[in-house]
Amino acid sequence: MVTSNLSRRITLLGLIALTGAFAPAAANAEPVDKPAKASPASADKKEKKLEVATFGNGCFWCTEAVFEELKGVESAVSGYSGGRVPNPTYEQVCTGATGHAEVIQVTYDPEAISFPELLEVFWMTHDPTTLNQQGPDHGTQYRSAVFYHNDEQRKEAEYYKQRLDESGAFNAPIVTEITEFKKFYPAEDYHQQYFEANPRQPYCRAVVKPKVIKFRKAFKDKLKVNDKSHDEEE
Template sequence: MPESLPTIVLGGGCFWCTEAVYVKVRGVTDVESGYSNGQVERPSYEDVCTGRTGHAEVVKLTYDPAQVSLRQLLEIFFVVHDPTQRDRQGHDVGTQYRSGIYYTTEEQRRVADDMIRQMSQDKLFGRPIVTEVRPLANYWPAEEYHQDFFEKNPHQGYCLAVAAPKVAKFRRTFSELVKA
């Protein structure tokens, strides 16, 4: 295994839901919920929820490209959230829930831009894709109680209503990528 594995940061609405999916993906070695691309240093969850910090709720993925490609990670991303909703996912509304790909290399930017361009040309979603593609900036890990939230709280109402269906959709759509 390479000494240093790549990371990419994705914002697909509530980080509990996004994290719940990616911890199940073969080749993803670490998933951390956090906040990125805002203006405030060390924001708290309460700060981010105001919508005034500019941060998005995100997950930072560390992955082994020998087991899962960036393209596959992004295909999952576009299936398990709605990239056509600006500043919201379902009932979660605010700039902190925006759809975003926050890259750490130019190759990641190119792959993301190419995929969005192709999906837009194919009119895959029937509406314009609003996912922002930006360099990762001002990333901060979320508080400890947010880490592995779905795994620790599978029967919590939000997890049952929102996260569990996303995990099920991932399992159905990408069965070959589910961790053994």
């Protein structure tokens, strides 16, 4: 069932309250809501009209594991974007020489989850204040980035980035790159659904799993499946 436009609007109050689970957040930040937007035309549509969003927020093993669990997300594919070299390999991207970022290409139903809601998850589940770094991962391939597919996505991303900075949600300025989407190259098959296929791999246990657990607690109402308690067991 489609939620109301009001309930689907992102609010910085909710985001600020939750950022501390993933990155340093400042106290006493004031909530700022986006001005009300006209509701999309409702119609008796029999077919879903899917849209695409592309985010770079660190290792795609982590980000894919997060976005694929959201209601309204049809698929989350690991890959590379924002670079100069066509059809790059993982080994090439890891050198930093191709200019690509590790990204997730998210195909979603905007009637079930909005782009601002995806932005909320994006900014909450990584530290957007560290340049070319996420935790133990260093390099331009791990940069924080929104690759917008249209002007509306650009405006939404720029708006919330500005509001988050102004609110003091983070203890340092946001360095997220907001740039036009050009090309997406899917990563090698073994990278897809990596956490699901390799839950006991050391990096997954040490980095991916804690992030996914925090995400599930913070966004319980947005998950396709709410009961994930069994996954939190060692």
